[in-house]
Amino acid sequence: MSRTILVGLDDSNNSQRAIEFAKQFVDDDTVIALVFVIEWSRFSFSTVEENAQRHKRREEELQRAHEMVLKPAAEHLQQENIAVECYARHGHVAEVMNRLAVKLDADMIVVGKRGNSALARKLFGSTTASLVQVAEKPVVVVP
């Protein structure tokens, strides 16, 4: 039976560790689904000009996510003959990852720990912590 491992990426080295960790669980029948979430809220405030440019920006953001983050990671895995799927999405990081994990019926979600300072966590909250709270699939946090 095929397995799916969802790996959340960001633009740092933390995601590299997450990928390396996920690779341990790969067998012939495993798909690694890479996801990059662009932080976005439908309730944010924006300027008139930003709104007019938004559609174009969105395409650019998605394209950049694919080119800069997803594609290099995917190629790295494909060289080792691992099946890969790529997803770039806008939204709340934890919610989007969870929803995708449910949709793909992933066996686990793997993310790298960001290691923010205590102050930063107090101010901005921790993405990893909120993922653990909302997730309906097992989450592995790689230190």
Place this chain on the structure above:
Amino acid sequence: MLTNPICIDRSLLELPRPKIMNKLSLLLFFWLPMPLLAQNEVGIDERINQAVQPMTDFITSVVFAAIPIAGVDIPFVLIWLIAAATFFTFYFRFVNLRSMRHSFQLIRGDYDDPNAVGEVTHFQALSTALSGTVGLGNIAGVAIAVSLGGPGATFWMILAGLLGMSSKFVECTLGVKYRQENADGSVSGGPMYYLSRGLAERSPNLKGLGKLLAVMFSVFCIGGSFGGGNMFQSNQSFEQLVAVTGGDASRLADKGWLYGLVIATVVGMVIIGGIKSIARVTAKIVPFMGILYIVTGLVVIFMNFTQVPVAFNQIITGAFSPEGIAGGFMGVLFQGFKRAAFSNEAGIGSAAIAHSAVRTNEPVTEGLVALYEPFIDTVIVCTITALVIIITGTYDPSGTANGVALTSTAFGKQISWFPYVLTLAVVLFALSTMLSWSYYGLKSWTYLFGDTKVTDTTYKLLFLVFVVIGASMQLGSVVDFSDAMIFAMAFPNILGLYFLMPVVRREFLAYWERYKAGTLPKYD
């Protein structure tokens, strides 16, 4: 300088003498060197007035041409706005009231397509448009309306706000329907597009008229962006800054040009320098300032809750049988209607530009969302201001006081430090209104003159010049003129709306049927 506040000129809408316009003098006016403006304020002020007066007087007298009704001179443009709002309310069978629940669901995102995450949402389009309209009109204008028209003016203001929701519905639906997707992937929309494209689509015979109305609208919108959307803002926010720092004794009292330069620098950094962070910060702070204003207003009202029934009694009795108000019943009605129309810009067409960027396959949905703009702006925010003023008894029936100062005093009676917060709010509201209007004006400008680097920068430089002029001078006739330009936008816009309303009705009825049948895709 600045002893006679300009907002009074705005509110009284006096009708000066028409003369012939002189293009050259207007050009001269544009190229006045800035340092001269700062130093010889009185002389330059005089000269500018003389230079542009013939043209401004003519336009002002046409736009604000008054019709005497029951002894009160009511400007035609006001009748034009209210009549349209009333007509649309009936034509769309009270869409303003009966769709409010559904509109709220739309704003909340219940019907957002999950494949469109990351696009402009209904909420964003609405909040952006609101930060362009909520501002000095809600703070300064209401104080003047209650002063001149008594508490009863509040009643008519609310009624006009409710009717204005229908005008917004029509224009914002059209703004999305006929917007243009540019080659670079951005979108442009607004009256210039629905007037030209929409009318041409209705009938080939209307093509010429549509084009003419679009050009007229653009010209007026550019004028409005220099005036009400710019000079009025920098002028009034500076007045509040002076008032809170000690009035005539303030060190800032004669430094309007300095304030103007500071604001122009900030605005210039955004619109020319492309420093998006300032615009973004403003966009984020202004809504909180608005919320803070509402909450503080409610706190003041709550602190005096025993007087609330009295205040409402005053509002109702004052609305129908006013005592001691110039013009009697019609006078009160006029003050209330005027303030509502001026504050929420329904029928003016500006909001249609702001709303057009939303991503939706159903233009009607954005019209429904836009309903909330006059509701929040007029029915909620203006009413809170009015209640605070009525409860604290801060009127000035002589009509010579500054609007912002009145509201500031009213709040200050209850919460002594609030005028300082209000000053910050006023400056930020002014800034965000300027940024919004610079965009509206630029869109109209590039519609007329093409979208090149040169035309673009020319407009932006002009805009900055007007920021400084607005803050540093007492320009009665120029401000009259710029007000006239904003309200002149309503003539081509509403005329176009009458032609295009069957299109909106067809789309609305089809949409509403699907909503009622429950066949709209819902994702949440």
